[in-house]
Each structure stands twice: as structure tokens, then as C-alpha cells.
Amino acid sequence: MSKFEQALADKDFVLTVELDPPRGVALAPLLELAGRLAPRVDALVVSDNRGAMPRLSALAAATRLAAQGAEVVLTLTCRDMNRLALTSQMLAAGAAGIGNLLLVSGDYVSLGDHPGAKPVYDLDSVQALGLAVTLASGRDLAGQELDGAPSFCLGAAVAAQSDPLPPQLIKLKKKAQAGARFIVTQPLNGLEELQGFCRQTATLGVKVLAGLEVADPGQRQGVVGLLREIRGSGLVAGAHLSMPAAQDDLPALLDACGL
């Protein structure tokens, strides 16, 4: 069991932060930032070409973070990799001691900065969870025995504020069946978005982490207040914080939240 999975089981409220690898080879600032954040949160979630914009490989960054002792959740997106590539990445993650995966479809390529790229989507997120479970069972998707099986705590994403919500819930149920243990919501705007959602997901047996994003560093007070409300509501198992425009300010955000 990964440390993060243990925290999900033991703690009333877990906390993760999202880190983007650099758009270039300069990893040192990320490693330094991660070193300051790791002791204060339950896991560092490394994003994978977030927003369909290429960056240094999530696996490479996550491997370095894990090597310096951080508890890491590696995001892998179905947009950029077919089942062969996802298999290799999952095995490499397992070999690097990365025990947690967040498996997502991924924003469509036209939303990013390489809109002419060929989108892959060989697997969807439900099928990618199935792949990870299959690998953990000691076989690949072709049924061949692995020389050493990885072990993962698996997560998926959900849009709690999706409209209509029922199709989202149908898929979420499949994600839980396929092996997801935790679910990260897309960034929320208010507590009310969680209330209806959590009523309908209570029986799925997955831990929900409320996604909170500081889009504009000058507006972080809203997120600080919302985090306090969400924590107080007892609706979810934890929160996932991101500051895509200024991740260097994540320690200050944690300070402001009193965490």
C-alpha cells in the first residue's frame, strides 16, 4: 500500500498539490519546490502535458521527485499515449517506486498550444484504469506474464459540476468498478457544486478530493475560504490544490490556508 493510500485510509482530510513539470529541461526549481511542499502535503500530483501543452515528461519528473523521497501521484493522459506507451509508462512508474496513478482522458488537443497534433485516445480513462489493474495482477493486456508486477493506488478525475451530471455519474461508477480508489474533481467554484454530487457518489466506495484552483494569484483568498468551507462540510476525503499560473506560490497558499 502506498503512503498516499494509507493517508486516504487513515486521515480525516488529505491534501495534495499539483505540480507541472518545466517547459524545458530545467528540473532543479521543480525539485527544490517539491522539497518544500512534500512534508506539508500527502502527495505531489505531477501533471501530464496539462491543457494539451507539452512539457518535460511527467514520468521523468515524477521519477526524480520519488527518488528524493516525495510521495507522488503520476498523472497519465490517454490523449498522448496508446496502450503500448501507457503500459511502458506504468511499468516504469512501478519500477521507480511511484505507487499512485491519476488516469485521465486529457483535454482535447485543440484546447492546447499544439492544436494540429494527432490525438490518441486508444484507451479511455475507464480502460486505462483497467490496464493498470491488469498490470498489477502480473500480466499485460495481451495476457503475457510480467517480470515483476507494479502496485498502484489508482485515481481518476470527474467534473462534479458537469451539466448534465447523470452521464458523468454513469462513467464515474465504471471508474470505481474499474479500480479507482480516489477521484479528483475538476476545479470547483463553490461548495454547492459538491453537495448534489456527493449525495450521489456516497455509495461508490471512492474517496473524493475536491479540486481547488487559484487561477489568478491575486485572488487566492477565495480558494482559502472555499477550502475552509469544504473541510468543515465533511463532504469529501480531501482537497487537491493547484496554481497553474504560479505554482511557486503554492507554499504561500498553504501558509494562507494554515496548513
Place this chain on the structure above:
Amino acid sequence: MIVAQRKDFEQIKAAAADFRKVLVVGCGTCVAVCLTGGEKEAGILAAQLDLASQIKGEEKSFAVACVERQCDLEFLDELAETVLDHDALLSLACGAGIQLLAERYPRVPVLAGVDTTFIGINRDVGLWEERCRACRSCLLTTTGGICPVSLCPKGMLNGPCGGTRQGKCETDPERDCAWSLIYERLAGLDRLENLSAIVAPRDHGARGQPGRQVHPAYLRRYSAHE
């Protein structure tokens, strides 16, 4: 039907620049219905090319022919004599038709005058919409007659991604989310249980590229000779 759109005129003119006698070959089936490559459109394109070359003072000719289906050898034979008299064929058929024309007349350069866009429906005169990716693993029975492979940009098989907003797709606020449509249709039919099972990854290996399909009667007819 196959839908196509005509290439930009400058692009076609540049492709035809090296040739003196060009035969513009229309196709009377799908591309005629989508007002791209039928007899009328072939005539218009030939006239445009003719005018452009006259303005430049070039001595060129652009003749027009239209066959019933360029994707069928039977209809291509009728061009044999005409082709002899030309040094390039400018096809307005879909990609399949262009290729068969090139195969049938290997000594003559074949130019593409259209871009094939999709397999679609005729929504209205002048409006066509994609409906099929020819994926060879049709899911329409379970998805309420609405195709997630062609209508969802991500081709999601197990439900919507997180990008749905008010029933619209994250790639375009004007485009319906295929999975919202599928949900509504099945809810209306009281058949939502169709969506409860996890759909396994598609077998792209079974697809085989390039595709080939043989009718059993064809096998019976020719197996004795092989």
C-alpha cells in the same frame, strides 16, 4: 455518403501548372450530391482554370468528363479514348475514386481537386454532417443510434469526458456532446442499462489496414481458380 470539399483554387491551379491538356473528371455519385465534384462542378472548375490560363496568355485546354462512379472500374473504362488525348487528369472524386482512376490510367498523372472530409449525412441542401468513421466495430445498437466514435472528438466508449458544458463539447460550444445525446436518447427509451457495462478497448488489430472485404459469393466464384 462520402463528403468532400474542393481544394483552394490557387492550389489546384498550381498543381495543374505543368500540364497543357488537362481533363477534369467529375464523379456522379457522392461528391455530386455534396455539390463538390459532379458534372456541374467539374464544368465550373474547368472554366475557371481556362479563364485563368487565358489571362496569363497560356495555350492550355481544360476539358470535362464525368463518370457515374470513379470508385468502380466499370465506369472508368469509358474514359479510355479521351484520356489518351490529355496529359493530366484532375479528379474531383473522393480519395477512393482518385486512386482507382490513377490505377486504371497509370501512364497519366492524376491530380486531386478535392479533399475528402468524411462519411456523413445530407442534413439539408448545402449542409452535411459526419456520422461514421468506418471503425468496423459498430456500437450503435447499445448507444441509442448515436455514434460516440464519430461524434465525440475523443471517441470515448464508456461515457463522457469531463469537458461537457451545458450538454456541449469542450472543443466547441456549438457542438453537442455525443454522450449527452446518447444519455438523453437512452433515458427517453428507458434503456439506460445499455450503458452499465464497461466497454473494452477497441480491437484496432482486427481493423486491418488497408481494409479489404470479400463477399462469400466472390470466394465461391474464384476459389476454384486459385
